[in-house]
Amino acid sequence: MKIGVYPGTFDPITNGHLDIIKRAYQLFDKLYIVVPQNIGKNALFTTEERVNLIKAVLVDYPDIEVIATDKLTVEFAKSVNAVAMIRGLRIVSDFDYELQLATINKKLDSTIETVFIMSSHEYSFLSSSSVKEIAKFKRDVSIFVPEVVNEALKEK
Ligand code: ADP
Numbered sequence: 128m129k130i131g132v133y134p135g136t137f138d139p140i141t142n143g144h145l146d147i148i149k150r151a152y153q154l155f156d157k158l159y160i161v162v163p164q165n166i167g168k169n170a171l172f173t174t175e176e177r178v179n180l181i182k183a184v185l186v187d188y189p190d191i192e193v194i195a196t197d198k199l200t201v202e203f204a205k206s207v208n209a210v211a212m213i214r215g216l217r218i219v220s221d222f223d224y225e226l227q228l229a230t231i232n233k234k235l236d237s238t239i240e241t242v243f244i245m246s247s248h249e250y251s252f253l254s255s256s257s258v259k260e261i262a263k264f265k266r267d268v269s270i271f272v273p274e275v276v277n278e279a280l281k282e283k
Contacts, residue, residue: 131155131242133213134200137162138170139276140181141258143250147215148191150244157190159207164197171259171283183275201236212239217246217254 131151137144137160152158162177172180174195181193196203204212212232214225229241246253253271262268262280269277 128156129154129211130157130159130207130209131211131213132159132161132200132204132207132209134161134163134203136170136255137177137181138172138255139177139258139272139279140184141250141253141255141272141276142270143215143217143246143253144255145184145273146247146250147213147244148185151213151242152188152191154242155211157192158188158213159203159209160185160191160193161200161203162193162195163200164195172279176279180276180279184273199235201232201239204239205236209239211242213242213244215246216243217251 131154133148133151135144148158148160160181162174162181164174170177178193178195185191185193198206200212214229216222216225225241225243232239232241258268258271258280261271262283268280272280
């Protein structure tokens with residue numbers, strides 16, 4: 128059984144994240160979507176809200192578990208016997224940060240790989256922060272996020 132872990136802030140989950148999740152789902156028998164209890168990150172949604180939004184979006188995927196953790200992501204991955212962590216790559220500017228992260232994680236636990244999935248071209252421009260920025264101006268973001276997220280953004 129191949130287990131994968133997709134960690135991220137998901138503040139909030141976008142169609143770009145969802146695309147990565149659906150494609151990763153084809154590669155692994157079980158997926159964990161992991162939201163670290165990040166101190167220091169200025170999130171719009173609380174960890175619990177972010178987890179609940181992801182759960183609502185993935186209600187039809189029984190082999191995907193959504194969970195918040197205060198463990199280091201590699202430690203979480205180890206604890207569920209994952210073989211890999213999944214990250215999405217959009218534009219070239221993602222590469223620097225992702226390479227750093229993957230290299231550090233490999234140092235922390237050499238048994239866990241980082242698998243990169245390239246963004247589909249229609250989502251390569253899409254980020255949670257741009258969605259929040261547009262929503263702040265009360266513009267419609269329904270083409271960028273699932274409907275539950277659109278509603279949650281309107282409420283915020
Ligand atoms: P983090 O703070 O961990 O980068 P994010 O929620 O911003 O959390 O992103 C989680 C992962 O999803 C990262 O690897 C990021 O590059 C990837 N990602 C975010 N948006 C997209 C997108 N539109 N297409 C593909 N990958 C994406």
